[in-house]
Amino acid sequence: MDRAKRREQILSVAAEVFAEKGYHDARIDDIVARAKVARGTFYLYFEDKRAIFEELVDAFVHSLADGIAPIETVPEADPARVMREVRTNLLRIVERVLAKPAMARLLFSAALGVDADFDRRLLAFYDEIAALLERSLEQGEDALLVRPGHRRIRAFCLTGIVKELLSQLISRRAAVDPAEVVDAMLDLVTDGLFTDLARAAVRASG
Amino acid sequence: MDRAKRREQILSVAAEVFAEKGYHDARIDDIVARAKVARGTFYLYFEDKRAIFEELVDAFVHSLADGIAPIETVPEADPARVMREVRTNLLRIVERVLAKPAMARLLFSAALGVDADFDRRLLAFYDEIAALLERSLEQGEDALLVRPGHRRIRAFCLTGIVKELLSQLISRRAAVDPAEVVDAMLDLVTDGLFTDLARAAVRASG
Amino acid sequence: MDRAKRREQILSVAAEVFAEKGYHDARIDDIVARAKVARGTFYLYFEDKRAIFEELVDAFVHSLADGIAPIETVPEADPARVMREVRTNLLRIVERVLAKPAMARLLFSAALGVDADFDRRLLAFYDEIAALLERSLEQGEDALLVRPGHRRIRAFCLTGIVKELLSQLISRRAAVDPAEVVDAMLDLVTDGLFTDLARAAVRASG
Amino acid sequence: MDRAKRREQILSVAAEVFAEKGYHDARIDDIVARAKVARGTFYLYFEDKRAIFEELVDAFVHSLADGIAPIETVPEADPARVMREVRTNLLRIVERVLAKPAMARLLFSAALGVDADFDRRLLAFYDEIAALLERSLEQGEDALLVRPGHRRIRAFCLTGIVKELLSQLISRRAAVDPAEVVDAMLDLVTDGLFTDLARAAVRASG
DNA sequence: GATGAATGAGCGTTCATTCAT
DNA sequence: TATGAATGAACGCTCATTCAT
Known part of the structure; x- marks a missing residue:
């Protein structure tokens, strides 16, 4: 087996093992045993x-x-085009997560608590995501598409939504329709939860 | 020192240690050393x-x-009362989290990756939360306060928002105003992100 | 067993093991097995x-x-007193070496090749010895007891003599009389090897 | 490259590596990497x-x-001739050591602590040297050139002197004049350290 | 002959847990 | 009840050596 293939094989086996056991409970022995290579090979x-x-x-x-x-x-x-593009991005993310559930499990649970260093790296990554979202919200406000509001907090909310949904998608084995998930999420985020009735009442009293 | 107090003391020291180092990197030694008790006492x-x-x-x-x-x-x-009560609940959660940041750090980062069993327990807990939210959404729909939609997914979205915001609140040391956070979140969730302009455009095209 | 005693016990067992096998071939397992303690205890x-x-x-x-x-x-x-004191010092060193042959074997063979760092430490120690001898030779010259000569080289020669004799003393199990060794060494060093006849001949020709 | 040359090349590279790192810290990898051959070739x-x-x-x-x-x-x-020949022998040894400092470092430090077997071999070699010296001393006594004395011990002393001087010569990078070293050593060995004054005093009292 | 990927025995170290005092 | 010395299973990693190509 050539070098690249062997590497790939160990990587993919390791992904499974880490996903199943978490970082700390995964032993090098588990990985090499399942990859059918010797410890030193790893x-x-x-x-x-x-x-x-x-x-x-x-x-x-x-x-x-x-x-x-x-x-x-x-x-x-064009607001409709923007929405479509947002939806496409989300769908692509959901699809990639569903395509490699072991990797996703790795990212969403095994990757936490590895060590202080790794935790920082992950946080930094999520910060970047939040920053990206924040900038997008700003542009949306400038384009009069997005209602003005606390952009930093909103960015975190959006991050949280996506993280949680992805976690749920991979932790529940049940077949899920990605499009359905994305559409429900977008519906919530764009229009909010409330009926006009409720909004009116709140505004009147509020 | 009487039994209960000693127990309490060890617990609180352990919370600090787990929060600082995470579950795996925290050693029993760290805990007993800081609690100034012998290993066996633990x-x-x-x-x-x-x-x-x-x-x-x-x-x-x-x-x-x-x-x-x-x-x-x-x-x-009364929609306005419901909103106030939701807000009060959220504020109370945020306050409790900010009051015990070590415990919160425990829950939101140290608790992940402990082992497969513990992961299941946590998931089950979050499932309960989601189920509670789902029922609330149902009641809201029945009361014509909440726009009909995919309640399970919405419940996960709401869970994700709260989890992420709480994580951010404790990981950034910066003083934050809980009320501001809660209000921004509620604003997003109730009314959504979009301006009427955007909604109209999307509806027209979509 | 109290802390100090246990420590002492492990130390002495370790000395034996290191002396028998050398640093690299001695395994922690050898030490704890012979000390009849668990690995962790070490x-x-x-x-x-x-x-x-x-x-x-x-x-x-x-x-x-x-x-x-x-x-x-x-x-x-008084030259005679000086000689007696030198002899006493040497005898004391020889006695101490013979009293703890394992330790001596450690120093003279196991200690070399441990790692680069340790090698440097040992060399530095021998340098100090040589420096001490060099100063003594200088004082001896000043007191007109020692023939002028290259003091640095002489100091190394003396170091070499003592090291080699001690090595031999411990590597040959045969009972040796320390006093005999010391006296033979001193005789060589003070008077040299040659007869007056040989010296005269060499001087005449050289 | 023909077999002999390749062999020679690996040998010389190995000498460097062993000299730099000592036996245990030198890895086969270090040798083959520097020799630019594959591991198997070794x-x-x-x-x-x-x-x-x-x-x-x-x-x-x-x-x-x-x-x-x-x-x-x-x-x-002729005592003077004997001395000259001794001097020539010593000079040749010093020169060969200085010509291949890596090999000398190997012999004087890396070779110790390799394992029990190798230690024995080295000791046996030094024993041969000592035996040779002992025979020479005996001949010297017979020829009335050497003062009677404990020949075995003297042989060890001489061995020690030479070993130590050679070790020092290679461990100190400073340029040294071999002749100077040899002459100082011979001066010490032939005539001893003491002045006639000191000898007289010692003899009178001792 | 030459390669270098693969092997696996071996070892140092950690740390949760136990138990005699 | 409290202590802390002792335990030993467990694991990551190294490196000399082998062998299919």
């Missing part, structure tokens, strides 16, 4: 346990990030 | 490492859950 | 393998160094 | 790590031993 391809885990997480994170197409929201942007 | 009060951690997480989870007052949403309910 | 008393070895070598080196009484060699010093 | 030329080290040490030891010309010390031997 270390021919990866610096150490931490390194292979990092590589897995980083690769997946990047594959998600690469799926996000930038959305042009110049003031005269 | 085991007089707690079954094992896992048990004390579970107790801490459970206690905090319950203190949060206890802060949630049930909201009556009979069909004729 | 690490309660010593940082790591390197640390216990260092402690053993250092202790022995210091016990040897402490046996050397300073010799006053003011210009009017 | 084992085509040498049995194992131990074997190549042994070969290096043996070769150097023999090159030193070969430099020693036998000295005729029949009873009527």
